[in-house]
Amino acid sequence: MDYAIETNELTKRYKKTTALDGATLRVPKGAIYGLVGRNGAGKTTLIRVLNDLQRPTDGGYALFGVPHTDKKISAVRRRIGAIIEAPVFYGDLTVLENLKQQCRILGMPSFAHLDGIIAETGLSEHVKKKPSKLSQGYRQRLGLAMALAGEPDLLILDEPINSVDPQGIVEIRELLLRLNREKGVTMLISSHILDELSRVATDYGFLEQGRIVREMTAREFEANARKSMRVTVSDPAALAVALEEKGIEYKILPDNAADIFGEIPVGELAALLSAGGCTLLNVTERDETLESFFLNLMGGAQ
Ligand code: ATP
Numbered sequence: 001m002d003y004a005i006e007t008n009e010l011t012k013r014y015k016k017t018t019a020l021d022g023a024t025l026r027v028p029k030g031a032i033y034g035l036v037g038r039n040g041a042g043k044t045t046l047i048r049v050l051n052d053l054q055r056p057t058d059g060g061y062a063l064f065g066v067p068h069t070d071k072k073i074s075a076v077r078r079r080i081g082a083i084i085e086a087p088v089f090y091g092d093l094t095v096l097e098n099l100k101q102q103c104r105i106l107g108m109p110s111f112a113h114l115d116g117i118i119a120e121t122g123l124s125e126h127v128k129k130k131p132s133k134l135s136q137g138y139r140q141r142l143g144l145a146m147a148l149a150g151e152p153d154l155l156i157l158d159e160p161i162n163s164v165d166p167q168g169i170v171e172i173r174e175l176l177l178r179l180n181r182e183k184g185v186t187m188l189i190s191s192h193i194l195d196e197l198s199r200v201a202t203d204y205g206f207l208e209q210g211r212i213v214r215e216m217t218a219r220e221f222e223a224n225a226r227k228s229m230r231v232t233v234s235d236p237a238a239l240a241v242a243l244e245e246k247g248i249e250y251k252i253l254p255d256n257a258a259d260i261f262g263e264i265p266v267g268e269l270a271a272l273l274s275a276g277g278c279t280l281l282n283v284t285e286r287d288e289t290l291e292s293f294f295l296n297l298m299g300g301a302q
Helices: 043-050 073-077 095-105 114-120 136-148 166-183 194-200 218-224 236-246 266-275 290-301
Strands: 003-013 018-023 026-028 032-037 058-063 080-083 154-158 186-190 203-208 211-217 227-233 250-252 257-261 280-287
Touching (some): 003 186, 018 043, 018 058, 026 203, 043 154, 166 186, 203 218, 203 290, 227 236, 227 266, 266 280
Parallel strands (some): 032 203
Antiparallel strands (some): 003 058, 203 211, 250 257
């Protein structure tokens, strides 16, 4: 398989902290790779190292098959667009001038493609403003537009939808999916908003204390995700007794609700509850969310 990003035991040590501790991951070409990890897991450090803002202490990485120590790597870097932490702009320039300046820096021969980028990132009405006059969500959109200005083959986005409103989140999601499907742009995205990440990601890497503790495709995630039933009952205590007896995992929730993990036919559950004087009021089948998978995984890693 061809990889847009491969890291090999990537390590970054600061004086007192080891931010990356032998992180090995593979981002297949054409993937939308969701990088998931708690605060301080090392996501931003990894992204900074990949963008040559920091040197690895040990280990290495390759971008589109070119090792980071190879002379050809600077040509490969031109194929990358990135937002790292908060996007950075030229404060004295307008939105449009910022984008043109980005094109100049990247050696783009024309600005003709900027109209499309401006429209797709929802910036059309803001091109004459200075970045400081934009709301935080629109600054984030400008960051994305800047990352797209070089028509990249690989986008590296650190928390791209931070402070974006719900409408903007939908627009950015659709834009990212379009870029991926129509232009084959590979993406590495770190986000705390796992529900949103799970709507776009084709692959996941779970980072914990500077190491990738698990990598899986979205398909593998879906196949492995535990099925659950969300039920509402008249008497949660009776539900707990019945499920304990059966050895079935469950979690009691507020408002007489509970999540039941594991296979039990609804009819059998209803009969079991009824024997304990409890009525089953409502049942919905649910797939495990990325967030609960992540919390389980991290619980196990501690
Ligand atoms: P968050 O989700 O909070 O942004 P993160 O996963 O991006 O977290 P990093 O910012 O990569 O995590 O930080 C990883 C660890 O490295 C943290 O313990 C952090 O304090 C430390 N660290 C990051 N940058 C530096 C630095 N320049 N000097 C010293 N320590 C640093």
